[in-house]
Amino acid sequence: MPHADVVPVPQDAIDDFRRDGAVVLRGVLDAGWCRELERGIAALKDNPGRHRADWIRDEATGDHVLFDAAPVPDNPFFASAMTASPLGPIAARMMESPTALAFYVSMFLRSPGTSTPTPWHQDQTYWCAEGRQALSIWTSLDPVPAGTELQFVRGSHLWDRPLAQPFFEHEQLGGVRDDGSGDAVAITDFAASDLHEVIGWPTEPGDVVVFHGMTVHGGSGSLPEGLGRRTLSFQWLGEDIRVTTRPGGCSPDWLPELARYGVEPGDYPWCAMCPRVSADGVVTHQEGRVS
Ligand SMILES: O=C(O)CCC(=O)C(=O)O
Structure with missing residues (x-):
């Protein structure tokens, strides 16, 4: 049976994640895994996904942020990272779920010196997934200086109202989309606010930051001249998750892909697109219809 690498996850880290909504784990991915991720990035660059977008392309400043995303069946390198690296068992342990479903991987490529920050947002309000067991594991293949x-708004994963949903594309920056809730928390510069505490960590390749699907985060990426950034964010779902639609639409919208594997709103999305990894590293694939 396929097996993922398992590394110790200190109870302190799980407690910090539960309280703060974000935590850093150092040296989780060794040089071999970092190379595998570089291959995954090269493969996705050569073979764009249907969600590829230039979030930022500013001819005046030279800023460029390229976004793309791939589920497990579309990228063999990301697939091996999701099913054989320590990331799956870490996700399951942090979510306190017996298993973690490998949902998809997001890629963010910033060209050197790009200074446009990522808008403050929550990942899960865009996902076709509802439930409390949802998180992202973020890693940069380049050093992230202080x-x-x-940055993460400490404890925001416990808010009782969602954050408004910002647009990410250059022409629409500063705007929010209608999420249908009618009651969203307004976006402010959380890092400059006295009402909120913001946390974050400089990292080296191999370090990972684990954050809850509802943790408000953003503000990153004011890069010094000459420094680019290749970032991946691995999205994981626990056993309390059910597929949902969103009034404002999902982004990326994986509902058509899930439907091809026989997964519909209301279902737990374990299928051939989303293999699952247990907290102790056992990987199980669910075969399913592909139409
Ligand atoms: O790396 C970034 O600037 C954005 C990452 C992000 O927003 C995410 O992983 O959800």
């Missing part, structure tokens, strides 16, 4: 790190 002052450029991704």
Whole structure:
């Protein structure tokens, strides 16, 4: 039976994640896994997914942020990272779920010196997944110096109202989309607010930041001249998750892909697109219809 690498996850880290909604784990991915991720990035660059977008392309400043995303069946390198690296068992342990479903991988490529920050947002309000067991594991293949790190609003995963949903594309920056809730928390500069505490960590390749699907984060990526950033974010779902639609639409919208594997709103999305990894590293694939 396929097996993922398992590394110790200190109870302190699980407690910090539960309280703060974000935690850093150092040295989780060794040089071999970092190379595998570089291959995954090269493969996705050569073979764009249907969600590829230039979030930022500013001819005046030279800023460029390229976004793309791939589920397990579309990228063999990301597939091996999701099913054989320590990431799956870490996700399951942090979510306190017996298993973690490998949902998809997001890629963010910033060209050197790009200074446009990522808008403050929550990942899960865009996902076709509802439930409390949802998280992202973020890693950068380039050093992240102090002052450029991704920032997290401490405890925001426990808010009782969602954050408004910002647009990410250049022409629409500063705008929010209608999420249908009618009651969303307004976006402010959380890092400058006295009402909120923001946390974040400089990192080296191999370090990972684990954050809850509802943790407000953003503000990263004011890069010094000459420094680019290749970032991946691995999205994981626990056993309390059910597929949902969103009034404002999902982004990326994986509902058509899930439907091809026989997964519909209301279902637990274990299928051939989303293999699952247990907290102790056992990987199980669910075969399913592909139409
Ligand atoms: O790396 C970034 O700037 C954005 C990452 C992000 O927003 C995410 O992983 O959800």
